[in-house]
Amino acid sequence: MSVLVIVEPNNGTINKGGFELATFGKLTAGQDKCLVLVVGKASNAGDLGIYGADEVYEIDQVPVHDSAVYSKVIADASEKLSCHTVIIKANANGKATAGRVAIKLGAGLVSAANSVPESTGGQLQVKRGVFSGKAFATYAITTDKKVITVLGNSIQPKEMGSATSVQSLQVDVPPSTIEVVAKETLSGRAPLPEAELVVSGGRGFKGPENWNILLDLADALDATTACSRPVADADWRPHHEHVGQTGIAIRPNLYIAVGISGAIQHLAGVNNSKTIVVINKDPEAPFFKAADYGIVGDLFEVVPKLTEEIKKLKAGA
Numbered sequence: 001m002s003v004l005v006i007v008e009p010n011n012g013t014i015n016k017g018g019f020e021l022a023t024f025g026k027l028t029a030g031q032d033k034c035l036v037l038v039v040g041k042a043s044n045a046g047d048l049g050i051y052g053a054d055e056v057y058e059i060d061q062v063p064v065h066d067s068a069v070y071s072k073v074i075a076d077a078s079e080k081l082s083c084h085t086v087i088i089k090a091n092a093n094g095k096a097t098a099g100r101v102a103i104k105l106g107a108g109l110v111s112a113a114n115s116v117p118e119s120t121g122g123q124l125q126v127k128r129g130v131f132s133g134k135a136f137a138t139y140a141i142t143t144d145k146k147v148i149t150v151l152g153n154s155i156q157p158k159e160m161g162s163a164t165s166v167q168s169l170q171v172d173v174p175p176s177t178i179e180v181v182a183k184e185t186l187s188g189r190a191p192l193p194e195a196e197l198v199v200s201g202g203r204g205f206k207g208p209e210n211w212n213i214l215l216d217l218a219d220a221l222d223a224t225t226a227c228s229r230p231v232a233d234a235d236w237r238p239h240h241e242h243v244g245q246t247g248i249a250i251r252p253n254l255y256i257a258v259g260i261s262g263a264i265q266h267l268a269g270v271n272n273s274k275t276i277v278v279i280n281k282d283p284e285a286p287f288f289k290a291a292d293y294g295i296v297g298d299l300f301e302v303v304p305k306l307t308e309e310i311k312k313l314k315a316g317a
Contacts, residue, residue, distance in 0.1 A: 003028055008064060019048065022048045073171055090150055098147055113127065203259065228244065258303060260278075
């Protein structure tokens, strides 16, 4: 029996998030094999072997936007490869399919795991955040088959082997009942769930015409940009940049919040960041209570100065 890891390429390439999952799968497998199924074409799929995959399989032409079809493909692949545990990324597709996969396999499910499970007497002890990230709980999966979804940045990819060949996997892919009428592909810096540096803005910017101040800081740091929900709702920024309880939950090494008050709904999506820096002119802003470092000041004065200092430091490096 083996562990099966599901990896989705990004624009034809496996990125850091995929390698994280491979390492997570290998550490979870222990003495068992770690098998990785790449759903789609990826030019560097064989590199998954470097980060823990014992075998890499590839399947193409799967409508990942259709959770009914996608979950059937994952469940069938797990059965065909004789796997006792399925590991899926805790992204939009993972949230839509993991429950379906668990039902099809008769498996126990823990979502949004944030560390490698521990095996005890045939059970998996899986840790995840609860109460909007204010505490952690450990769940025991007692079923023979198990499904786990994993948050981005839960572990760092670890070189554990060498590149391997990629095998084609044949499973039945039923036709989708969903028609795709348009598709927009994001490009640029690391996707938010995988980003290690994130610069985020709120209503303190007063309007989208001032957002270049934040973008300049992000460029100086080579960071991914994010925003609060009111900013996305006002169409200042696209909704895929919204972080928080109703947006994307992130775990970067550094999160810089500019002009964001720090409502509990926003904190729920970012409070697992390793370091939080808050810039706000209101000394009573709730975000300061969660911050590791804070600057009380007008963002229109503070952020440009901070950007210039970062540029000077990088130029002198």
